[in-house]
Amino acid sequence: MQHKEETKKIGAIHSPAYRKKDVGDMGIGLFRPTWAEVDLDAIRHNLRTVRSLVRPDTKVLVVVKANAYGHGLVDISQTASEGGADYLGVATIEEGLTLRRSGVKTPILLLGSATTKQGALDAALENSITLTVYTIDLATALNRRAEALGLHHVPFHIKVDTGMGRIGLAWRNTIKFVNTVRNFGRLKIEGIYTHFPSADNDESADFTNKQIEIFDSLLKELEEMGINIPYRHAANSIGLVDFKESHLSMVRPGILIYGIVPKKGLHKRIYVKPAMSLKTRIVYLKHVDAGTSISYGRTYTTKKATRIATIPIGYGDGYTRSLSNKAHVLIRGRLLPLVGRVTMDQCMIDVGGLDEVKVGDEVVLIGSQKGGVITAEEIAELANTIPYEIVCSLNNRIPRIYKHISPK
Numbered sequence: 001m002q003h004k005e006e007t008k009k010i011g012a013i014h015s016p017a018y019r020k021k022d023v024g025d026m027g028i029g030l031f032r033p034t035w036a037e038v039d040l041d042a043i044r045h046n047l048r049t050v051r052s053l054v055r056p057d058t059k060v061l062v063v064v065k066a067n068a069y070g071h072g073l074v075d076i077s078q079t080a081s082e083g084g085a086d087y088l089g090v091a092t093i094e095e096g097l098t099l100r101r102s103g104v105k106t107p108i109l110l111l112g113s114a115t116t117k118q119g120a121l122d123a124a125l126e127n128s129i130t131l132t133v134y135t136i137d138l139a140t141a142l143n144r145r146a147e148a149l150g151l152h153h154v155p156f157h158i159k160v161d162t163g164m165g166r167i168g169l170a171w172r173n174t175i176k177f178v179n180t181v182r183n184f185g186r187l188k189i190e191g192i193y194t195h196f197p198s199a200d201n202d203e204s205a206d207f208t209n210k211q212i213e214i215f216d217s218l219l220k221e222l223e224e225m226g227i228n229i230p231y232r233h234a235a236n237s238i239g240l241v242d243f244k245e246s247h248l249s250m251v252r253p254g255i256l257i258y259g260i261v262p263k264k265g266l267h268k269r270i271y272v273k274p275a276m277s278l279k280t281r282i283v284y285l286k287h288v289d290a291g292t293s294i295s296y297g298r299t300y301t302t303k304k305a306t307r308i309a310t311i312p313i314g315y316g317d318g319y320t321r322s323l324s325n326k327a328h329v330l331i332r333g334r335l336l337p338l339v340g341r342v343t344m345d346q347c348m349i350d351v352g353g354l355d356e357v358k359v360g361d362e363v364v365l366i367g368s369q370k371g372g373v374i375t376a377e378e379i380a381e382l383a384n385t386i387p388y389e390i391v392c393s394l395n396n397r398i399p400r401i402y403k404h405i406s407p408k
């Protein structure tokens with residue numbers, strides 16, 4: 001096998017639009033040239049798009065859980081807050097605490113479940129993290145800790161299960177539950193909400209409409225009882241686009257804020273910009289003969305003499321192994337195939353007869369380059385998953401570099 005190497009000093013990222021500081025802040029240098037660029041202007045744009053889809057008085061809770069879908073919890077939350085987000089949604093108290101420690105003042109709702117442990121409740125109470133409550137045990141414990149800390153009117157949101165089957169009160173028990181917890185002296189019911197499991201599936205439209213109907217009738221019943229809960233919410237991204245009746249007084253978009261659509265074809269109907277690009281550079285390039293096998297398991301063998309590029313990213317970064325022999329990348333604006341298995345830290349690309357390709361060339365795994373585009377949605381389809389998982393899986397071995405353009 002012929003192994004002719006090409007080497008070149010690999011340059012750093014030279015783009016004034018990106019702050020070097022962000023890389024330093026994470027304690028990670030770009031000694032390995034693999035990074036994700038996050039365009040905060042796209043986040044602002046997408047938030048404006050969401051706003052344009054709802055009534056002016058409808059509040060917007062931006063879902064920032066799971067490191068803001070992999071985009072960076074703090075930077076996205078700050079940008080969303082500056083862009084007018086009314087609430088931020090997290091999955092864990094720890095995520096909420098990270099935001100408060102970073103100086104984020106926007107109200108935060110814990111969308112996930114809280115335990116009744118004193119430490120967790122005190123952390124939430126002392127940092128104004130609004131809890132989701134759907135058991136009497138949690139309401140009782142929260143009320144008790146609020147009293148111990150001398151707090152009054154502690155807001156919380158009630159979660160009602162109208163069909164998700166995850167967390168929340170069985171909807172038939174809602175009125176009884178509200179009647180009990182409204183008398184808890186230190187607490188205030190600020191919100192009530194439900195969640196759609198299948199609003200992205202046209203065949204489930206009847207199911208989603210039924211959920212909306214059930215939730216609406218509960219809200220009506222509460223109103224008739226003189227109980228007015230300010231934040232009533234149900235709509236996730238697809239709910240807010242396709243089920244306008246679900247907007248109520250607040251919507252909870254996640255994926256759309258990141259410029260990714262939850263349903264095929266939606267990009268034609270609403271204009272959101274993908275905020276994240278995933279990039280690396282070629283670190284090694286070699287000529288190989290026909291019949292050369294590439295990577296673990298020898299799942300790819302070259303059909304003719306070619307050049308194989310090695311790029312420093314792998315499943316250890318969250319670039320999933322299921323993309324082996326399936327994904328393409330962009331190099332010099334050309335779509336080129338990823339060949340052989342994705343390994344923990346590296347992958348190989350068959351660059352064929354493109355002589356101009358050199359060590360150090362930028363490789364785009366998600367994003368655009370010279371007119372070529374690879375979307376998270378396409379990568380998800382190849383990996384047989386959803387785009388949510390593709391972006392959430394990119395772990396903190398990949399530095400996020402934020403593009404800051406001042407808001408217009």
Ligand SMILES: Cc1ncc(COP(=O)(O)O)c(C=O)c1O
Nearest residue numbers: 063111195236237252253254255
């Ligand atoms: C309770 C809840 N609301 C809203 C969302 C946002 O959903 P999407 O990203 O589809 O807009 C999520 C996301 O998982 C969620 O769990």
